[in-house]
Amino acid sequence: MSELWLVGIGTGHPGHVTLEGAEALRRAAAVLIPRKGAGKEDLAHLRLAILRAAGAAAKVIPFDMPLRDPALPYAERVERWHDAIARRWQEALTEAPDGPVALLVWGDPGLYDSTLRIAARLAPVPKLRVVPGITALQALTAAHAIPFNTVNGAVTVTTGRRLRDHGWPAGAETVVVMLDGDCSFQALAPKGRHIWWGGFLGMPEQVLESGPLAEAGPKIVTRRAEARARHGWIMDTYLIRQGA
């Protein structure tokens, strides 16, 4: 392998792929793709559709995603899981022809994604190229047609886990929450806060809800549970603004 290309492909809308991303997929000699598992979260069919739409002729090399060990504490669980994924990549790479190898990354390779950390575990560490992609931050604000920030305002991007453990970030006006499987906004005092929520952003299944947190919060909990039951999985994100 000459280079490893991490190609951000957006949040599930095939049109999120950039011209640079499509060209990288056409130029890649091989593409590593997680094998379709029992769940639907791997979205193997969407990855293959994106490759076809780009006109990619790369060799597709599937690999099995390892499982996380629920018995381990959080930080160690993530570390061991990344180690295990790196070993699967290393095995898969032995089947790659000469030339650049690409990985399709949901959203952007830099934003709440582990691909860069896993790539750093490969031996030897390959030369990396990162192709930026549309993230859930943009897909959410675009779907609601709202600004990310107020004029000269700051935004805190955080995780559901942090919101549960630490509450509303000190001094924050706007907070965007990623990786939240538990509707952690329920832990916040709703007064004076407005929420914009979206699931399956950019996909045909997209669901949106917004309003004062007091009213919209319970609706989101219900709609999220319904959507998740219907599809077997869900990926969602939300933005909360204080004093909006």
Place this chain on the structure above:
Amino acid sequence: MSELWLVGIGTGHPGHVTLEGAEALRRAAAVLIPRKGAGKEDLAHLRLAILRAAGAAAKVIPFDMPLRDPALPYAERVERWHDAIARRWQEALTEAPDGPVALLVWGDPGLYDSTLRIAARLAPVPKLRVVPGITALQALTAAHAIPFNTVNGAVTVTTGRRLRDHGWPAGAETVVVMLDGDCSFQALAPKGRHIWWGGFLGMPEQVLESGPLAEAGPKIVTRRAEARARHGWIMDTYLIRQGA
């Protein structure tokens, strides 16, 4: 005008345009473009190149950007400027044929951009469609091949003005600074902080610098001044991580 489409086109790399963005430009009946001024920041040539590359046949309607009144205080200056831009759009729209009208927006229409706020001033307020685009956040982290966040970490996205006025955001680990014309990182104590900086991100003129803030900070001040003198303008962004 049936609809106003705000199309994010990325940070200056023609490949940042998404497939959805290119298709929107092809389907638009008209495109509003700020007229090329004395400076180069309007990048009128790049906008036209993006339209050509997309195969857009839309009517191009130029408009003059008004000037900001430096005598006004910051918040009022911004408000009056947005009012004035909305009036220019309104005039330009009288020349638009039937069908959707598009605006090309650097980066993403939601992120430190005023397009949504200006569109809300139009009368009647048009039906809006927002096409997400690659932002400087992604272009910066992609260029340096670094993650935006640490594992389960939060990130504060803020402005140069806020960093100068309020210092390092309370409790923040990673801070990304937008709209900073003054290298405001110089106001921070450098100890234990690492900076990744980029100018003209994604463009052929791209300049990058990174390292411990104590050493990289002064280099960035020099390189930014040189690049700005050479090109007549500069657009730059940086990420600072504490304890990295």
